[in-house]
Amino acid sequence: MFTLNPGQIRTDFEPGYIEFGALEDYADLIFIKVKNIRLDRLSATPVFHTPQIFSVEHEGRRLSLYWGDLHCHSNISICSRHPSFHCTEVNEKHRFSRDVGGLDFMMLTDHEYMSPFDWYKTKKYAQLSNADGSFASFEGFEWSCTQQKGFHNYGHYNVLYKDSGELLPISDEGCRTTGQLWARLKNNEALTIPHHPGDFDHPLDWERFDPEYAPVVEIYQVRGSYEDELCEMQPQQFGRKQTPGRSVKTGLAMGYRFGFTGGGEHEGVGLTGIYSPELTREAIYEALRKRNVYATTSARITLFFRLGGVLMGGELPVPPGGMETRYEIIAECTGDIEYIALVGPDDTYYIPGYSGERTINATANIFIKPGYLYVRIKQADGNIAWGSPVFIIGLGEGSRY
Numbered sequence: 272m273f274t275l276n277p278g279q280i281r282t283d284f285e286p287g288y289i290e291f292g293a294l295e296d297y298a299d300l301i302f303i304k305v306k307n308i309r310l311d312r313l314s315a316t317p318v319f320h321t322p323q324i325f326s327v328e329h330e331g332r333r334l335s336l337y338w339g340d341l342h343c344h345s346n347i348s349i350c351s352r353h354p355s356f357h358c359t360e361v362n363e364k365h366r367f368s369r370d371v372g373g374l375d376f377m378m379l380t381d382h383e384y385m386s387p388f389d390w391y392k393t394k395k396y397a398q399l400s401n402a403d404g405s406f407a408s409f410e411g412f413e414w415s416c417t418q419q420k421g422f423h424n425y426g427h428y429n430v431l432y433k434d435s436g437e438l439l440p441i442s443d444e445g446c447r448t449t450g451q452l453w454a455r456l457k458n459n460e461a462l463t464i465p466h467h468p469g470d471f472d473h474p475l476d477w478e479r480f481d482p483e484y485a486p487v488v489e490i491y492q493v494r495g496s497y498e499d500e501l502c503e504m505q506p507q508q509f510g511r512k513q514t515p516g517r518s519v520k521t522g523l524a525m526g527y528r529f530g531f532t533g534g535g536e537h538e539g540v541g542l543t544g545i546y547s548p549e550l551t552r553e554a555i556y557e558a559l560r561k562r563n564v565y566a567t568t569s570a571r572i573t574l575f576f577r578l579g580g581v582l583m584g585g586e587l588p589v590p591p592g593g594m595e596t597r598y599e600i601i602a603e604c605t606g607d608i609e610y611i612a613l614v615g616p617d618d619t620y621y622i623p624g625y626s627g628e629r630t631i632n633a634t635a636n637i638f639i640k641p642g643y644l645y646v647r648i649k650q651a652d653g654n655i656a657w658g659s660p661v662f663i664i665g666l667g668e669g670s671r672y
């Protein structure tokens with residue numbers, strides 16, 4: 272035990288940051304290792320998690336909105352051992368996500384080149400911190416083949432096991448392509464989540480993408496948004512370059528159906544909201560498979576979107592020429608709204624009347640054609656939410672979507 276006198280506590284912290292430390296005791300000296308943690312991914316003063324859960328009736332079931340991060344690294348990952356990153360021990364990462372971040376689910380995704388002991392720790396703590404009804408914690412790792420020189424760039428995928436599975440290192444010859452990776456996952460119930468698809472150094476190979484194994488794609492993380500090349504929060508604003516033609520909208524234009532997630536990555540920016548009937552690994556996994564998910568820049572923007580009665584991520588069949596149907600949007604923002612838009616393959620429709628508001632309850636008829644439609648909300652403070660698309664499936668021959 273030790274006591275800090277008021278004079279020993281720094282009070283000149285930068286606004287928006289808190290200081291957080293681990294203690295090390297060397298004989299009679301006490302060092303406090305200090306890390307900066309961005310406060311904008313925290314919902315409130317980090318004391319206790321007091322969830323206020325948004326829920327809604329859908330197809331005779333009550334779905335609740337749960338928040339989590341399915342892309343974060345502990346100091347197992349070499350690239351996380353950086354003084355400006357929030358990196359912690361594996362066990363701390365779970366406690367921090369649940370008790371400080373107030374998250375409902377999480378997955379540590381350290382790089383696949385970790386040692387067998389680090390994988391053992393990853394699995395053990397995922398099991399220990401998982402508690403049905405209060406916190407869902409998944410076993411997983413990051414498969415990032417661009418880090419191996421001389422290999423084809425498939426992109427970076429996070430592997431998420433519904434229950435439990437094995438580490439599949441790229442150094443293993445049978446695990447060097449996405450096809451090989453997915454074949455190895457077949458015996459385990461697992462899904463994979465690609466991230467930063469339009470990154471300059473690690474772009475996603477959409478030609479070798481398969482939504483059966485990757486039902487969701489991380490649209491936003493610390494590098495920025497990969498919605499499309501000229502989107503808001505584009506990586507150039509964060510000093511990163513892009514590879515043209517690899518964005519999320521490229522994948523959608525190729526006719527793939529996938530939902531959107533936000534991931535923390537090394538610096539902890541980006542969150543995923545999930546609509547699920549309960550908070551268990553199994554239910555969260557099923558919601559990811561059904562793409563009933565959305566991404567935010569970390570602000571806890573409540574966003575609920577249905578088109579023709581179909582929840583975000585779902586599929587709505589229409590005649591080839593299109594049809595008129597009803598959309599419903601419920602949103603609770605954390606700041607003033609700048610705009611709310613419905614985004615399709617070719618057009619973006621800005622819904623009038625919500626600028627400066629914080630709450631949205633909008634329903635109206637709209638004419639839809641085969642393609643997709645998703646909601647983007649931007650707040651005046653810059654925060655954004657991206658709802659997963661409703662996929663509008665053209666009935667009959669010859670429809671691109």
Ligand SMILES: [Zn+2]
Pocket residue numbers: 344348350351382537
């Ligand atoms: Zn890394």
Ligand SMILES: [Zn+2]
Pocket residue numbers: 413415427466
């Ligand atoms: Zn990566």
Ligand SMILES: [Zn+2]
Pocket residue numbers: 342344380413536537
């Ligand atoms: Zn990563």
